[in-house]
Amino acid sequence: MAFQISSLANPARFLKLTKPLVPVTGVIALILIGIATYLAFFVAPIEHKQGESVRIMYVHVPAASLSMMVYAAIAICSFVGYVWRHRVADLIAREAAPWGLALTALALATGSLWGRATWGVYWDWDPRLTSMLVLLFIYAGYIAIWQAIEQEGQAARIAALLAMIGAINLPIIKFSVDWWDSLHQKASLIREGGPSMDGRMLTALLMMMTGYAFLSAFYILLRTRTVLQHKAAKPDPASRPSTATMEPAE
Amino acid sequence: MRTDPAAIPVATIDATPFIAASWILTILLLGGLIALALIRARQKGGNP
Numbered sequence: 057m058a059f060q061i062s063s064l065a066n067p068a069r070f071l072k073l074t075k076p077l078v079p080v081t082g083v084i085a086l087i088l089i090g091i092a093t094y095l096a097f098f099v100a101p102i103e104h105k106q107g108e109s110v111r112i113m114y115v116h117v118p119a120a121s122l123s124m125m126v127y128a129a130i131a132i133c134s135f136v137g138y139v140w141r142h143r144v145a146d147l148i149a150r151e152a153a154p155w156g157l158a159l160t161a162l163a164l165a166t167g168s169l170w171g172r173a174t175w176g177v178y179w180d181w182d183p184r185l186t187s188m189l190v191l192l193f194i195y196a197g198y199i200a201i202w203q204a205i206e207q208e209g210q211a212a213r214i215a216a217l218l219a220m221i222g223a224i225n226l227p228i229i230k231f232s233v234d235w236w237d238s239l240h241q242k243a244s245l246i247r248e249g250g251p252s253m254d255g256r257m258l259t260a261l262l263m264m265m266t267g268y269a270f271l272s273a274f275y276i277l278l279r280t281r282t283v284l285q286h287k288a289a290k291p292d293p294a295s296r297p298s299t300a301t302m303e304p305a306e
Numbered sequence: 307m308r309t310d311p312a313a314i315p316v317a318t319i320d321a322t323p324f325i326a327a328s329w330i331l332t333i334l335l336l337g338g339l340i341a342l343a344l345i346r347a348r349q350k351g352g353n354p
Binding site for chain 1: 319321322324325327328329331332335336339340343344346347350
């Protein structure tokens with residue numbers, strides 16, 4: 057594992073290894089999201105209490121789940137970058153942040169629309185909603201640090217600290233519906249006794265979540281590769297010293 | 307004191323505009339970000 061991480065610290069090797077992954081993840085994402093959209097509208101039944109508004113769930117739940125998974129990936133990459141000065145890990149974390157921010161904003165917006173249709177209100181200071189709002193602010197703060205600090209190495213270290221500390225919010229989001237009295241429904245997928253929803257709904261939802269995961273991988277790899285290729289073409293002398301080099305992959 | 311969720315009348319309004327808004331927002335936001343990333347990749351030489 058340590059060997060794999062250190063080998064990926066070489067940008068040239070990272071570029072070589074990830075080159076075939078970009079089109080593959082993109083195509084898989086498109087296929088999965090296309091099928092899941094069809095299933096969500098034409099196969100999955102309506103829910104007996106929510107009615108048609110359950111169709112919002114197929115974009116809301118994947119956005120919420122992936123916003124947390126992308127943040128977890130950022131926190132892990134930040135840890136690797138902070139401890140081993142892995143420049144590529146820092147870059148992956150930085151390039152993933154706008155995507156995570158968009159997913160979080162989307163989860164809040166679609167959840168708000170669902171809340172209006174089902175609860176009758178756009179917003180409630182509910183523990184789940186509030187902790188997701190905190191995640192949005194953490195993402196915004198993380199991106200702001202990268203934007204505000206000119207020296208890349210210093211920005212990477214401060215942003216990594218925020219990302220690692222901010223990871224405390226992930227279990228708070230996940231368990232908020234169990235720890236506190238919450239208007240938000242409890243877990244329907246990862247729970248004791250297995251998922252609690254109709255099989256057709258579950259298939260559509262899991263397919264959409266997998267599609268979102270591949271789309272996230274596509275975006276993050278594409279952005280990271282773009283930055284690395286740009287850096288390879290125009291090396292930045294102000295960049296922090298790193299164990300990574302631009303030597304060609306073996 | 308929080309309202310008992312069971313006491314809230316659910317799905318009493320037409321949800322179609324909310325469903326449409328949710329899906330359109332998703333397509334625009336994620337599609338827009340992907341499009342920007344692809345344009346940036348082309349401009350800076352990171353061909354996908």
